[in-house]
Amino acid sequence: MKVLKCVKTDFRMMKNNAYMFGIFFALGLFLSFTKETLIPWAYLYMLFVGLVFVTMPFFVQTRFIAVLPADHVHRVFGRYLYGSLMILLCSLAGMLSGSVSMLIRGRTEWYSRPEMFFLILGVGLAVMALEFLATYLLKIKNPQLMSIVRMVPGFAVIFGGSSLMNALQQQEHVPDFLRWCLANTLLVSLLALAAGILVVLACAAVCCAHEKKRY
Amino acid sequence: MSNTLEVSGLTKQYRDFALQDISFVLPKGYIMGYVGQNGAGKTTTLSLIAHLIRADVGLCTIDGMTYEKQPVQYREAIGYIGDKDDFVPDFTVRDVRAVCRDFYPTFRADEFDALVRRWKLPEKKKIKSFSRGMKVKLMFAAVLCRDTSLLILDEATNGLDPVVRREILELLQDYISDGERSILFSTHILSDLEQIADYIFFLHNGKKVFCETKEELQEEYLLAKGSLPELGADAKKCLLGVRGTDVGFEALIRTDDAACLPKECVLEKPTVDQIVVHLIQEMEG
Amino acid sequence: MKVILSNQSEYPIYAQIREQMKEQILNGQIAEGTVLPSIRQLAKDLGISVITTTRAYRDLEAEGFIASVQGKGSIVLPTDNKMLRDMYRSQLEEHLDAAIGISRQICMEDGELLALLKERQEMRGSRG
Numbered sequence: 305m306k307v308l309k310c311v312k313t314d315f316r317m318m319k320n321n322a323y324m325f326g327i328f329f330a331l332g333l334f335l336s337f338t339k340e341t342l343i344p345w346a347y348l349y350m351l352f353v354g355l356v357f358v359t360m361p362f363f364v365q366t367r368f369i370a371v372l373p374a375d376h377v378h379r380v381f382g383r384y385l386y387g388s389l390m391i392l393l394c395s396l397a398g399m400l401s402g403s404v405s406m407l408i409r410g411r412t413e414w415y416s417r418p419e420m421f422f423l424i425l426g427v428g429l430a431v432m433a434l435e436f437l438a439t440y441l442l443k444i445k446n447p448q449l450m451s452i453v454r455m456v457p458g459f460a461v462i463f464g465g466s467s468l469m470n471a472l473q474q475q476e477h478v479p480d481f482l483r484w485c486l487a488n489t490l491l492v493s494l495l496a497l498a499a500g501i502l503v504v505l506a507c508a509a510v511c512c513a514h515e516k517k518r519y
Numbered sequence: 520m521s522n523t524l525e526v527s528g529l530t531k532q533y534r535d536f537a538l539q540d541i542s543f544v545l546p547k548g549y550i551m552g553y554v555g556q557n558g559a560g561k562t563t564t565l566s567l568i569a570h571l572i573r574a575d576v577g578l579c580t581i582d583g584m585t586y587e588k589q590p591v592q593y594r595e596a597i598g599y600i601g602d603k604d605d606f607v608p609d610f611t612v613r614d615v616r617a618v619c620r621d622f623y624p625t626f627r628a629d630e631f632d633a634l635v636r637r638w639k640l641p642e643k644k645k646i647k648s649f650s651r652g653m654k655v656k657l658m659f660a661a662v663l664c665r666d667t668s669l670l671i672l673d674e675a676t677n678g679l680d681p682v683v684r685r686e687i688l689e690l691l692q693d694y695i696s697d698g699e700r701s702i703l704f705s706t707h708i709l710s711d712l713e714q715i716a717d718y719i720f721f722l723h724n725g726k727k728v729f730c731e732t733k734e735e736l737q738e739e740y741l742l743a744k745g746s747l748p749e750l751g752a753d754a755k756k757c758l759l760g761v762r763g764t765d766v767g768f769e770a771l772i773r774t775d776d777a778a779c780l781p782k783e784c785v786l787e788k789p790t791v792d793q794i795v796v797h798l799i800q801e802m803e804g
Numbered sequence: 805m806k807v808i809l810s811n812q813s814e815y816p817i818y819a820q821i822r823e824q825m826k827e828q829i830l831n832g833q834i835a836e837g838t839v840l841p842s843i844r845q846l847a848k849d850l851g852i853s854v855i856t857t858t859r860a861y862r863d864l865e866a867e868g869f870i871a872s873v874q875g876k877g878s879i880v881l882p883t884d885n886k887m888l889r890d891m892y893r894s895q896l897e898e899h900l901d902a903a904i905g906i907s908r909q910i911c912m913e914d915g916e917l918l919a920l921l922k923e924r925q926e927m928r929g930s931r932g
Contacts, residue, residue: 309621316618320609320645367605368615368661370571372622373594518573548844549854692848715847717855732855737816788814 306374310382311389313369314361321360328353333401346405347398347424348465354394355458358387358432362439363450376515380440384508387436391428395421419493426496431457433500433507440511523547523669523701529567529577538563538725541577545669545718548698550691552712552733553705554795555722561705564722565673568703569599582668595623598662602674605658608647612640615661625666634660652683659690670694670702676711688715709792719791723802733791740794743772745784754779760797771797805834809850817852821860829869829880830891836882840870843878 332349361383374382399421435457485492524545531538538560545551555561566572568579570586570593579585586593599605606615612635619626635642638656646654655675662670670691676684691702692715704712712719712733719736721728729736743758747768750758757779758770771794777786789797807824809817828834840846843861847854861878864870868887870878907917 306622312621313618316610316614317607364607364609366607367571367599367601367603368618368658369607371569371594371597371599372618373591374622375590688851689848692851695854696844696848698844714851715853717853733853734816734818734855734859788816 306378307382307385310374310378311386313372314383314386315389317361317364317369318357321357325353325357329397329401332397333404345466345469346402347395347420348462350394350398350401351391351424351428351465352458352462354390354428355431355435355461356455358390359435359439359454361386376518377512380512380515381508384433384436384504384511387432388429388504391432392425395425395428398424419489422493422497426493426498426500427461429497429500430503431461433504437507437511440514521546523582524568524703525578525580526568527578529564529579530575531563531567531572532575533563536560536563536725538567541722541727543720543727543730545701545703547701548695549717550695550702550704550712550715551718551720552709552716552791553703553720553722554707554709554712554791556799557707559722560725561722562673563725565599565671565703565705569597569671570594595625595666596668598665598667598670600655600658600662600670600672600675602677604647604654606646606654608645610646611644612642612646612657615646615657619661619665623665627664631660631664634664651678652680655679655683655687659687663690663694668700670700670704672702672704672706674706674708675704676706676708684711691715709790709795713791716791721795721798723799728798728802736791736794737788739774740771740789741774741777742769742787742789742793742797743777743780743784744769744787745780749781749783751779754781760800762797762800771801805838805840807846807850809852818856818859818863821846821850821857822863825860825864826867826869826891830883830888834880836880838880839876840878840880 329350332346332353335345335349402420435454438453522544526544527542529538529541536558541560541564543551553561553564563572567574567577568581570579570590581593581596584593584596610618616628616631619631620628635657638653638660640649640653640657640660646657649657658675672691676687679687688711691704694700695702704716706712716733718730719733720730731739740759744767747755747761747763757772757776758768759772761768761770771789772780772786780786805825805828807821809820813820815823825834825840829836834840840861841849843857844854847857850857861870861872865872865878869881869883871881872878904917907914
């Protein structure tokens with residue numbers, strides 16, 4: 305299917321930077337040996353890396369790619385599928401590095417369970433989808449500005465996530481809503497995943513309509 | 520369907536430039552040179568034809584197909600070769616081969632490999648390390664090894680050494696030798712087109728100046744050289760795009776008007792280059 | 805068969821092709837019944853545009869030197885003596901015009917020129 309070919313091509317455009325991904329993963333593993341709140345950090349860290357790199361294919365667009373006989377539906381859905389796979393990869397990487405440290409430290413908090421994986425995946429998908437939406441709709445020409453803008457979601461996730469973790473750790477002023485969440489982690493995480501997927505589909509549809517007007 | 524390409528009323532408005540009402544027809548088996556100065560709108564026209572951007576008004580058909588009705592076949596029918604870096608810089612020849620195989624059903628990988636070997640293109644090095652000539656050859660390899668109806672060249676021979684240019688021009692003549700495919704060749708280096716172009720379309724400031732066969736063009740005009748003071752007022756009016764110096768003038772003149780020049784003037788067959796340059800000078804006043 | 809083009813010539817390319825082919829056909833260098841290269845093949849070989857070779861062939865066909873056969877290409881037609889005579893006659897006229905031009909330049913009388921012609925003919929007459 306053409307959509308899958310677009311996905312393949314997006315990965316091909318990224319593949320030269322795959323080594324950077326590997327470096328960050330190794331760095332993440334190293335860090336997870338040293339950090340206290342191990343597992344969430346591992347996830348957040350890999351997600352951050354992923355969110356910065358996932359928009360790469362947008363900036364490597366050249367005429368050879370632009371003239372390929374794939375219409376806007378193929379390209380947009382292909383791009384979103386590629387993005388989702390990247391986020392999945394990052395979440396798995398996070399789980400991997402977190403599990404290694406967990407095994408060493410012997411911790412079994414709630415965030416070591418699969419629910420964390422689903423939660424991160426859901427959040428990651430949603431942020432990725434919004435990142436792509438912004439990239440499709442805004443045409444920022446200035447490359448420096450663009451590289452800053454690309455970093456924003458990743459930083460937002462990592463700071464938001466770690467401050468949330470710190471707040472929970474200290475058990476101060478935990479709102480009722482969060483208390484309920486902690487009690488129903490499986491449900492919450494699956495809902496997050498479902499929401500993430502919905503956001504992806506919705507953003508993809510919007511981008512499709514937008515791209516159709518361009519051609 | 521005897522025309523490869525039919526363009527009618529193509530118009531595109533930008534903030535400080537507009538392409539206006541471009542219409543022409545390119546029959547099967549011929550080469551059209553699309554000429555004009557930098558900034559005249561050549562790349563815009565080609566991007567509109569390839570449907571990389573959308574026209575405000577106007578219609579374009581290739582082999583009778585429009586992009587709106589058959590976007591995939593329309594794109595498959597076009598081979599686009601540009602002057603800027605068209606390929607992803609980090610790609611290798613292998614990546615190009617793989618992407619072509621994925622997206623173009625008529626791509627013949629063994630022919631591609633043969634061409635790559637013949638032109639000695641390194642298979643595993645990144646394209647950004649290629650010389651300009653190698654990049655252009657790779658673009659040709661990617662395009663010639665699949666079935667296309669229209670080759671669009673956007674200043675593709677810029678920056679190439681004369682030997683490579685010759686090779687490319689021979690490739691182009693090969694491409695049209697079966698009479699079924701056509702080439703739209705935009706350039707401001709007219710010596711390339713002097714020999715092999717069948718039609719010339721001259722674009723100036725986003726507007727069509729003329730679209731004729733090269734034969735007609737060269738019969739319509741003559742290059743006149745002589746001495747300005749020796750000319751009468753009538754004769755001076757007939758001259759187009761006069762370049763005057765202390766020792767004489769050079770100008771274009773319609774063949775029909777040539778009789779009003781004194782016998783001392785030298786009349787020559789003009790090259791397409793000279794025709795275009797003098798007409799531009801005449802239009803810019 | 806050969807076609808050699810000159811960009812410096814005052815004659816347009818299609819005319820050069822036409823005239824050179826015509827000469828070779830009349831000389832017998834291109835035999836009657838020969839199938840000429842296709843319009844596109846010729847354009848490719850000479851490195852010129854297809855429209856140019858098309859015109860040359862069209863002119864040759866109009867003048868009765870070749871005929872295009874569906875599916876086979878262009879074939880050289882048999883030439884008759886009248887054509888040869890016409891061709892050589894026009895060459896003769898050109899040469900004579902040149903002679904007249906020169907004679908007038910040096911203010912030679914027309915009668916003197918005629919006498920010169922007879923003299924040359926007699927000189928060559930024995931040689932034939």
